[in-house]
Amino acid sequence: METSAIGQARPQINAREKVLGRARYAGDLKLAGMLHARLLRAPHAHARIVSVDTSAARALAGVRAVATGADVPDRRWGVGHKQQHVLARGVVRFVGEEVAAVVAETPEIAEEALDLIRVEYEELAPLLDPALSLDPGVPQVHEGGNLSEEINIDRGDVDAAFAGADLIHEETYTTHSQYPGYMEPMATLAEVDGAGRLNVWTSTQSVFLARQRLAEALDRPISSIRVIQPTVGGGFGGKIIEERSSVIAAFLATLVDRPVRLGLSRLDDILSGCFSVPATIRLKMGMTRDGTIVAKEVDILADCGAYAGLAGEVMTVTAMRSDNMQRIRNIRTRARLVYTHTMPRGAFRGFGGAQMSFALNSHMATMAEMLGLDVIELHRKNAIGPGETSVHDWKIGSCELPACLDQVSEAIGWGEKRSRAKAGGVLRRGVGMAAAMHVSGNRTIGNWDGSTILLKVNEDGRAVVHTGESDMGQGAFTMLAQICAETLGIPVAHVTVAAPDTDNSPYCIGTLASRVTINGGMAMVKAAEEARATILAAAAAKLGCDAEDLALVDGVIRSADGAHTAPLAEICRYHIYRHGGEGIYVKGSHDPQTVRFDGDFRGNIAPAYSFAAQAVEVEVDTETGQVRLVETYLSDDCGVAINPLAVHGQSNGAAVQALGWTLYEELHFEGGRVINGNLADYTMATADAVPMMHSMIVEGYEPNGPLGAKGASETAILPGAAAIANAVYDAIGVRITDLPITPEKILAGLAELEEASLA
Amino acid sequence: METSAIGQARPQINAREKVLGRARYAGDLKLAGMLHARLLRAPHAHARIVSVDTSAARALAGVRAVATGADVPDRRWGVGHKQQHVLARGVVRFVGEEVAAVVAETPEIAEEALDLIRVEYEELAPLLDPALSLDPGVPQVHEGGNLSEEINIDRGDVDAAFAGADLIHEETYTTHSQYPGYMEPMATLAEVDGAGRLNVWTSTQSVFLARQRLAEALDRPISSIRVIQPTVGGGFGGKIIEERSSVIAAFLATLVDRPVRLGLSRLDDILSGCFSVPATIRLKMGMTRDGTIVAKEVDILADCGAYAGLAGEVMTVTAMRSDNMQRIRNIRTRARLVYTHTMPRGAFRGFGGAQMSFALNSHMATMAEMLGLDVIELHRKNAIGPGETSVHDWKIGSCELPACLDQVSEAIGWGEKRSRAKAGGVLRRGVGMAAAMHVSGNRTIGNWDGSTILLKVNEDGRAVVHTGESDMGQGAFTMLAQICAETLGIPVAHVTVAAPDTDNSPYCIGTLASRVTINGGMAMVKAAEEARATILAAAAAKLGCDAEDLALVDGVIRSADGAHTAPLAEICRYHIYRHGGEGIYVKGSHDPQTVRFDGDFRGNIAPAYSFAAQAVEVEVDTETGQVRLVETYLSDDCGVAINPLAVHGQSNGAAVQALGWTLYEELHFEGGRVINGNLADYTMATADAVPMMHSMIVEGYEPNGPLGAKGASETAILPGAAAIANAVYDAIGVRITDLPITPEKILAGLAELEEASLA
16 A cells, blocks of 8 residues: 555544534434424432323324333343333332333424323432442332442452551542533434334444343344444443433334334433443552552442443442552452432443542552652552553553653653742642553453454445444544555545444444454454455456465555556456356454453453553632643553544543543532533533643554554543642642532632641 | 245245335335436437527426436446436437436426426437338438347258258247336435435345446446345336436436435336337248257347347347257347337346247247147157257256146146137137246356355344345245245244345345346355354354254254254354354355356356246137137246245236236337327236136256255246237137237238138
């Protein structure tokens, strides 16, 4: 290839249709005879449904159906815990729980009919504070108590190690729940077709997990359902498998036997979206004088809300992922996941890593200061390296964490800014940093983390890629097209990636755990290699030479000596049009050589691990308590960057999402009801809050990844909160341990400092 | 399987959606922002386009575009001869040729705008009579003369063989052109999507040939086009690759950059549809006294109308296919295809076979009478048999022609009815029969006749079949589902056949030449065998036994001794969820061991050949000249009948289409203009013309076919015309040699007879 298809900044292959406004999202789709659905939500955090009177709603002209819990399948669905009905039955467990649904000719009629539904509730005392959830006598969210899951991990000899430590520090950190805030609220179009199959177009990160969810919830054979992925406007974990509105929409389509579209408003989406899992983390760490971490004790209380979903898996990540970033051998971790009468929480970009990253990096900074060490040196000293095996048996392949630390500290001018004299004025600046790690892939579901690509090469030598892995805006299709083009030897523009579709696509898990580049990409490499071998063998037969002498470059097949040459298209046609011919349609499958967690949470779960470091400078207004991010440098260790533009885009997006979580976003509740469930009051970071984002890449080479790549940029959401908290501390000496960092907390911290200095 | 999936009469798997009116045809589809197209057609058979003024049409509110020949790509497209522009340029060559197109917000506006287009023509003398086409000085349809194609075939020593014949008979037969008369007139929906690709939903027999046609006509890369097949309401050859309205619709979509739907009215469809190729056939045949055919001389003049399309291939079939039904060795055939200023003619059910079948069977009946032999005995004496190689090198596998002859003659009471005294009244009855053969597959396009099936087995053990072969109502999908179910060992209801789609489906030729059951079916067998082997290997690994000991029956895997058993779904999940696992997605390809025609038209072009015989009884009203079909028995040699219900349905449909061609359907022209282009005046056979249809099957076993099957029922259109003509002769002694058999011809024939008897 004259120009390599990889490593060059490249607009996404579906950028044009998005920029033109012509990409089709689920909410854009229409089918003839389509009806519109709207949902009635519970106004109470905990109540018994005494009666539901839908007669007035049903009587409204244009209403085609009103469904309640009495109409839905008599089975509970759920990722692990089987807890939810399609619509609430008997009891509601959080404000916003779906109690009834209306299907009508127009959205307006459906809205109107919602107001006509009379639900009589018997209000029950709710459990809202996870800290109380395990106390005796508190309200029970489910039968069997409020403890959803508990994990205990013991490594090494923690007590002995603490006894030998020169410094022990203990602190409790609290993290809050974040709304995924994707551009596209959930939308689903569903219909039962003439053959009786249920076709569902829905905004999802995984068509196959969506199909599985629908089959379970609606009690239908998997193959009687077809899930098709339209363009998806972001997921961030919220559209994996816990999503409820798609289930309701599909159910309604089976009920009315006409196409039904359910598009959530932003308010609806916030009420029913998948928020991140809030965790309170008590962290106790022991170090020797030189900064070597010798012991760690962790206690976590995480809140999954009313239904467990993936929150147990999330908590596991909070509890142990960052252990693998360092050489520590003595760890004791207790983590408990509890129910409350609040909205269900679950998967979120970083999958629980951000919670612990905040605690760990805040703690490291504090202890570095106590020891008189530079926190960057502290990270460097404890950092795991390539070829090492972590405390939980993770085998580290590529690891560029030290280079990431170098890159961000140099970029921000760490040494100079850190040691500068603190200004005493109203506006004070400080720097902070944090480091993090993430998986590239995760061997969980069914002890499998595989991916399959079907690759079709047409008669004109252009390719169609079929995958069940999805592009939710992050650039997965562009990555696949690049790898396909590079491996096969054709221009990227000659590759089309077909939309995931459970009927047409090969079985894949979908987009989660930063698994698509590394696992989907490897499947892509294998499929393209298979296609190339097929093509070169055909070319050799046609040209009368050895396939080994031939290469396919830029769509032309040539022998090394130039004696034989043929356009790819000619060979593709030759592959069909001959005795025993056929179109070129090959498969590549890849399942990494990883090891699922055993019962003790040991196992090399991912084929590769990604690292990142971030350094930020903040400015704190000591009069208002406002914190402003002045500069941020984030360095991502993603192996070979297939598309640097996409890596930068995702890194910057993740850093902004971390910024929002740290400084701006906070749910406010009254009696379990979210009172700021809109984007005016739930304040995601807007342009004026975001400085120039500096995203950098440390390119390594990941031996287990496609063309040296591994997962990129999900790591980038992890260090932000601690980096900012550490910078705030550097600026004003106030250590914030409970997120978000609000002006009130800053001012309270400053007041406390002043009080202490006066004392 | 407790009940075999094959050999049982079975409703088509897509019957439910059709019966419910929920099947989606191209004309049912809508896209947001969709526009509607209408076509302006030439009113002259031959004229120069002097000018086209579209200004008034463009000015009409709601009109989005008006296109003429000046707007279309500057290249000609065509199957073999490159002759057509997307819209006529400079010259029109037949009444109905597409001169301009309007795209508007509603069909009504588009219609109105057509009336506002002013076209100035310079009328030119048309050539309308093919018999004159090669005369000097006649109008030329294209540069280079009016001879489109010519073929000459010489076998053996014809002159010597005629010299040794005891009886020589020569006659000229004329056949007319038939409208395919499918239920669904042509419809296409096309759009350029946000990525710039052209998506086309069109009523087609082959998505891949449609894509090829569009790529050529619109001058686009093949891969930039996606053709999707909605439900198709019949094709009968008219929707293979000559179809023009889909090309125009797709072009218009590229022009306006909004979705465009073009649905033809019945009148439109008749004006632009693909009629069969009319041929005049001079047949001279020599026999020995015992009825052995020793020599044949054939001279054919066929008319392709204004553009050649597939008419050359059709004429080749007319010229030689039925030669292979008999043991004859001495043949001289001359066939010429000429242009006229009439609508293009081309592929039609039977693909030219019906024309010669009428001549040959009429001739056989006449000569049988001359020799005092029973025509059935004459057929039997000359019939080729299994294991024989025909004069054109066709290798006959299964052949049940003698059994077909037995079956129909016994069913109709041939001996008794044939020898009965002729009544002298007004209504006279007679019997007649005819025999025919057809191909099952045809090695033509690119020396390939292959098919590929992709078979996916889901986690619940149910299957999805991907094929590029299409179901146009004939039951191809049901056939594939049955073969899949039978071979794999699951219920037919657990098989879904995905709609052909050039992006998703494996490359296939499509539905023509009765190739889908034999070639697609073989690919299906191979794919299902591959899937079964994959499943049993996985089951053996899981159950700890040998795969050879396992069988998959009715969705359950069992060892012969019953010691090991597992539901299929469990093994399918196991196949995914393990180290190195993947979903089950396998491919089966089949290209038969056939031989494409050489330059002398020799070659075993098909893996199998189908035969049929038909016996009919007619009643002739000697006062009105009306002929009524009283009884018909048609026997089809289709190997193992995968679905007898489908075979009967297709055989009956073909027999009715032959009946229409023979007695009712006739195009009337005035100056090249069709004056009966509607179904009130172009009288297809309606229910009152159709007696109880008796379709019978002689089941053989075709060794080259899937589970013993070969192509079914296309043969059934071939014998009808001659059988009826022979029965008419038997009834009243009038030999009709030019189709259709109209009351006028009957009365003229009776008058001639009377005149002769008086003379």
